[in-house]
Amino acid sequence: MSQESLPVTAPPRASGIPRAGELEGVRPARHALFLALCVLALIVPLAVLGLLLASALHVSAPRLGWEFLTGYPSRHATSAGILPALAGSAALLTLTAGLAVPLGVGAAIYLEEYARPNRLTSLIEVNISNLAGVPSILYGLLGLEVFVRALGLGRSLISGAATLALLVLPMVIMTSREALRTVPSSLREACYALGADRWTTLRCVILPSCLPGILTGVILSLARAVGETAPLVTIGALTYVAVLPDSLGSAFTAIPIQIFNWVSRPQAEFRANAAAGVVVLLALTGALNGLCIWLRVRLGRRA
Amino acid sequence: MSGGHADLFAKRPLSERVASGLLLATALVSVLTTVGIVVVLLKQSLSFFRAVPLAAFLGDTQWTPLFADKHFGIWPLLSGTLLTTAIAVAVGLPLGVLAAICLAEFASPRARRVLKPVVEVLAGVPTVVYGTFALTVVTPLLQRVVPGLSGFNALGAGIVMGIMIFPIIASISEDALSSVPPTLREAALALGGSRVTTIVKVVVPSAFSGITAAVILAVSRAVGETMIVAVAAGQQPRLTLDPRVPIETMTAYIVQVSLGDTPSGTLEYQTIFAVGLSLFLLTLALNVISQRVRGVVTGAARR
Numbered sequence: 001m002s003q004e005s006l007p008v009t010a011p012p013r014a015s016g017i018p019r020a021g022e023l024e025g026v027r028p029a030r031h032a033l034f035l036a037l038c039v040l041a042l043i044v045p046l047a048v049l050g051l052l053l054a055s056a057l058h059v060s061a062p063r064l065g066w067e068f069l070t071g072y073p074s075r076h077a078t079s080a081g082i083l084p085a086l087a088g089s090a091a092l093l094t095l096t097a098g099l100a101v102p103l104g105v106g107a108a109i110y111l112e113e114y115a116r117p118n119r120l121t122s123l124i125e126v127n128i129s130n131l132a133g134v135p136s137i138l139y140g141l142l143g144l145e146v147f148v149r150a151l152g153l154g155r156s157l158i159s160g161a162a163t164l165a166l167l168v169l170p171m172v173i174m175t176s177r178e179a180l181r182t183v184p185s186s187l188r189e190a191c192y193a194l195g196a197d198r199w200t201t202l203r204c205v206i207l208p209s210c211l212p213g214i215l216t217g218v219i220l221s222l223a224r225a226v227g228e229t230a231p232l233v234t235i236g237a238l239t240y241v242a243v244l245p246d247s248l249g250s251a252f253t254a255i256p257i258q259i260f261n262w263v264s265r266p267q268a269e270f271r272a273n274a275a276a277g278v279v280v281l282l283a284l285t286g287a288l289n290g291l292c293i294w295l296r297v298r299l300g301r302r303a
Numbered sequence: 304m305s306g307g308h309a310d311l312f313a314k315r316p317l318s319e320r321v322a323s324g325l326l327l328a329t330a331l332v333s334v335l336t337t338v339g340i341v342v343v344l345l346k347q348s349l350s351f352f353r354a355v356p357l358a359a360f361l362g363d364t365q366w367t368p369l370f371a372d373k374h375f376g377i378w379p380l381l382s383g384t385l386l387t388t389a390i391a392v393a394v395g396l397p398l399g400v401l402a403a404i405c406l407a408e409f410a411s412p413r414a415r416r417v418l419k420p421v422v423e424v425l426a427g428v429p430t431v432v433y434g435t436f437a438l439t440v441v442t443p444l445l446q447r448v449v450p451g452l453s454g455f456n457a458l459g460a461g462i463v464m465g466i467m468i469f470p471i472i473a474s475i476s477e478d479a480l481s482s483v484p485p486t487l488r489e490a491a492l493a494l495g496g497s498r499v500t501t502i503v504k505v506v507v508p509s510a511f512s513g514i515t516a517a518v519i520l521a522v523s524r525a526v527g528e529t530m531i532v533a534v535a536a537g538q539q540p541r542l543t544l545d546p547r548v549p550i551e552t553m554t555a556y557i558v559q560v561s562l563g564d565t566p567s568g569t570l571e572y573q574t575i576f577a578v579g580l581s582l583f584l585l586t587l588a589l590n591v592i593s594q595r596v597r598g599v600v601t602g603a604a605r606r
Contacts, residue, residue: 030499031497031498031499034499034503035409035499037401038401038402038404038405038408038409039405039409040401041397041398041399041400041401041402041405042401042402042405042406042418042422044398045398045402045422045425045466045469045470046421046422046425048466049424049425049428049466051440052428052432052433052436052440055436055439055440056432056435056436059439102329103329103332104329106325106326106328106329106330107326107329107330107332107333109326110323110326110327110329110330111330114323114326114327115330123334124330124331124333124334127333127334127337128333129594130337130587130590130591131333131336131337133520133523133586133587133589133590134340134527134583134586134587135526135527135528135529135554135582135583135586136527136529137527137529137554137557137558137579137582138340138344138527138579138582138583139340140557140561141340141343141344141557141575141576141579142336142339142340142343144561145343145346145347146339146343149567166332166336169332169333169336170333173333197316197319198319198322198323199318199319199322223427224427226429227427227428227429227430227431227432228429229429229430229431229529229530230430230529230530230533230554230558233533233558233561233562234557234558234561235561236561256429256431256530259431259432259435260431260434260530260533260534263431263434263435263438263439263534264534271439274435274439275435275439278432278435278436281429281431281432282428282429282432285427285428285429289424289427
């Protein structure tokens with residue numbers, strides 16, 4: 001950055017030019033205090049994050065184990081497990097990806113490669129940026145009325161996945177558009193010059209070259225979806241599900257729902273379960289984010 | 304159309320037109336989502352307002368739709384939302400802006416490359432995790448210092464929400480600070496201003512609209528945030544500014560009703576849509592203002 005190279009404290013004393021700050025009678029103590037505050041502002045939130053992780057690990061220690069991961073919910077805190085929630089979250093993620101990826105990437109391709117600058121296009125663009133700011137719980141109300149009731153899908157896995165897909169759609173579209181924008185236009189032009197049509201260019205040149213970018217955006221969106229609780233609560237995901245989801249129409253629970261359920265119980269023993277759920281959920285979102293970084297490094301080189 | 308153009312269109316193969324149409328359809332899904340949210344909220348709210356006059360909704364100071372003696376005044380829920388949001392901003396604003404200054408002005412490019420993703424980790428923490436943290440860690444800690452702090456309260460929830468909005472404020476403010484032209488900084492330094500004076504009197508004021516946009520966006524997130532307040536702030540709608548007692552926010556109310564088995568078509572069921580509509584309008588207004596303020600910045604930067 002340019003300000004790094006500025007001679008802020010340059011020492012050409014001999015020429016008689018005053019040092020920066022000297023004219024206004026700098027009080028070093030005050031300035032050091034300001035710098036300290038700035039650094040502190042960065043450290044405090046990270047320390048809070050550290051406290052969050054440490055306390056979750058500490059509280060969950062007696063519960064976290066193979067039994068917890070493979071157990072079913074129970075009225076007794078010490079024998080309750082998270083398997084149906086884990087399976088539910090995995091199924092939700094897969095279905096959400098299956099719905100949101102074609103819709104989101106398709107919309108991004110349309111806006112970047114096909115759309116002409118007209119009123120419809122700007123309507124779609126304004127709409128997407130506004131959708132990104134709609135609180136997630138309102139997607140839950142949409143899902144409740146449209147998927148659960150109007151379409152008669154009930155409080156099922158597919159209702160939950162469809163709701164989450166709509167929720168992450170703006171994010172998938174925005175990240176995919178950014179990835180598409182990184183493709184140099186010379187690549188496109190070279191392909192057109194060889195006589196290819198738009199679809200062929202897209203399929204053989206553009207998509208392969210921005211695939212890592214699109215993939216990272218999709219995974220980041222899924223990492224957000226996996227932690228979403230409010231929309232699922234609103235559409236009425238059940239908290240006591242003792243079976244694994246086996247079809248699109250089956251009742252389901254998910255890790256964040258299970259955490260919410262455990263932490264809302266008055267009995268203190270369930271706190272350990274909630275903490276263990278938190279550790280599992282954070283591990284899952286952490287793994288998805290880690291996958292992103294790995295993809296960026298790994299596939300980024302080829303692009 | 305004259306011959307040349309018509310020929311070009313005629314040559315466009317069918318597959319190309321189908322592809323273009325399909326992609327447009329995926330882009331329109333996002334528009335349909337918005338339409339769906341608005342229609343669902345309006346439809347149920349209209350039934351609600353047929354039973355409850357708007358004057359009562361906006362004039363009554365009690366919210367007791369689930370009791371025998373029903374009152375439908377939005378103010379207790381609104382005050383709960385505003386209280387937690389105000390606490391969140393009081394925590395997140397100074398931390399976010401100072402951290403942004405630290406990142407943009409003091410950190411070396413290398414430190415910035417490491418620190419920015421770390422700050423973004425905070426944005427990736429699921430909100431149910433933050434809620435659990437607020438209830439089981441932050442509130443017990445606060446209870447040691449704040450006399451009369453109840454187990455569910457706005458204070459703990461608000462503080463944790465401040466940590467949640469910190470990365471939004473920090474990262475958008477950092478963008479705004481970094482886009483201040485270096486010439487402005489150089490001019491201030493050349494006039495003998497110290498680094499800190501330059502930041503406080505020149506750089507921050509130039510980035511003011513960007514920082515404002517960041518804060519408004521963060522307020523919108525805090526208003527729509529659900530799980531932190533649903534877990535940690537309580538379920539007692541009351542018109543108070545006391546951060547120590549249980550309250551209920553608009554979002555937490557929607558969760559509370561969703562958890563119960565309220566049959567569709569009843570007035571209780573419709574209340575969550577009336578509350579949802581209020582939430583939608585509030586966040587939409589905040590998002591539009593934030594975009595406008597930010598648009599001014601980027602527009603000015605382009606010129």
